[in-house]
Amino acid sequence: MHSAPARTHDPMCMGCGHANPGNLGVRVWFEGQRVHGEVLLDERHSGAPGYAHGGAIAAIMDDLLGQVLIPLDRPGVTATITVDFRGPALLGRTLSLESWCEKIDGRKLHMRGEIRDGDTLVAEARALFIHVDVSHWEASGQPLPESWQGWGGEAQNA
Ligand SMILES: CCCCCCCC(=O)SCCNC(=O)CCNC(=O)[C@H](O)C(C)(C)COP(=O)(O)OP(=O)(O)OC[C@H]1O[C@@H](n2cnc3c(N)ncnc32)[C@H](O)[C@@H]1OP(=O)(O)O
Numbered sequence: 001m002h003s004a005p006a007r008t009h010d011p012m013c014m015g016c017g018h019a020n021p022g023n024l025g026v027r028v029w030f031e032g033q034r035v036h037g038e039v040l041l042d043e044r045h046s047g048a049p050g051y052a053h054g055g056a057i058a059a060i061m062d063d064l065l066g067q068v069l070i071p072l073d074r075p076g077v078t079a080t081i082t083v084d085f086r087g088p089a090l091l092g093r094t095l096s097l098e099s100w101c102e103k104i105d106g107r108k109l110h111m112r113g114e115i116r117d118g119d120t121l122v123a124e125a126r127a128l129f130i131h132v133d134v135s136h137w138e139a140s141g142q143p144l145p146e147s148w149q150g151w152g153g154e155a156q157n158a
Contacts, residue, residue, distance in 0.1 A: 007070050007147045015063025024056060026063050028097065033071040035113075037064060037097035045091065052089035057115065061125040064099045065111040072101055074131045075152045076109055081127035087120045095122060107131040 011019035016026040024045070028037035039060055047053030061083050069076045089095065099113035109129040115122045134151050137144055 028067050030071050035067045035099040040094050041091050057123050058083045064097050065113045065127045068101050075134050076129040076131045079128045079130045083125045085123050087122045089122045
C-alpha cells in the first residue's frame with residue numbers, strides 16, 4: 001500500500017507541479033523512505049525523433065531524487081548530480097521511476113535513482129543533496145507551500 005506523506009513538493013515544480021501547465025508530468029508515491037513514480041514524455045520533450053531530450057531526463061532525475069527529502073523529513077537542495085544515460089528513452093512510453101537515500105553524512109544526503117522502460121535501464125543517477133533550513137527559500141519573497149511548515153524541524157538537530 002502507498003503511504004501519503006503530509007508534505008508535497010512545490011505545486012509549480014517544473015517536474016511534478018500540478019499547478020504548472022508546463023510540468024514534465026512526474027508522478028510519485030512513497031513506500032517508506034523510498035520513492036516510486038512514473039512519467040510519460042511526448043513530442044514536447046524531444047531530443048531526436050522519437051527520443052527524449054537528455055536534459056528532460058536529467059530534470060526528471062533531479063526532481064525524483066529530491067522527492068526523497070519528503071519521507072526523509074529533511075528539506076534540502078541539489079549540490080551536484082550525475083546522470084548516466086544507459087538506454088533509449090523513447091517518447092510515448094510510461095517510464096518507471098525509483099529513488100532512495102543511500103547514505104546520510106551530517107548535512108550531506110547521498111541520493112540514488114533509476115529510470116526504467118520495463119526491464120530496460122534508461123538512466124541512473126547519483127546526487128549529493130545538502131540539508132538546509134526551510135528559511136533557505138525565503139529570500140525569493142514568494143510564499144512557501146503551507147505543507148512545508150515545520151519541515152525538518154526534528155532533523156535540524158539530528
Ligand atoms: C521535494 C523537493 C524536491 C526538490 C527537487 C529539486 C531540487 C533542486 O533542483 S534544488 C535547486 C538547485 N540547487 C541549488 O539551488 C543549490 C544552490 N547551492 C546552495 O544553495 C549552496 O551551495 C548549498 C546549500 C548547496 C551549500 O551551501 P552551504 O549551506 O553554505 O554548505 P557548505 O558549507 O558549502 O557545504 C556543506 C557540505 O557540503 C559539501 N558540498 C557543498 N556543495 C558541494 C558540491 N557541489 N559538491 C560536493 N560537496 C559539496 C561541502 O564540501 C561541505 O562538506 P563538509 O561538511 O564535509 O565540509
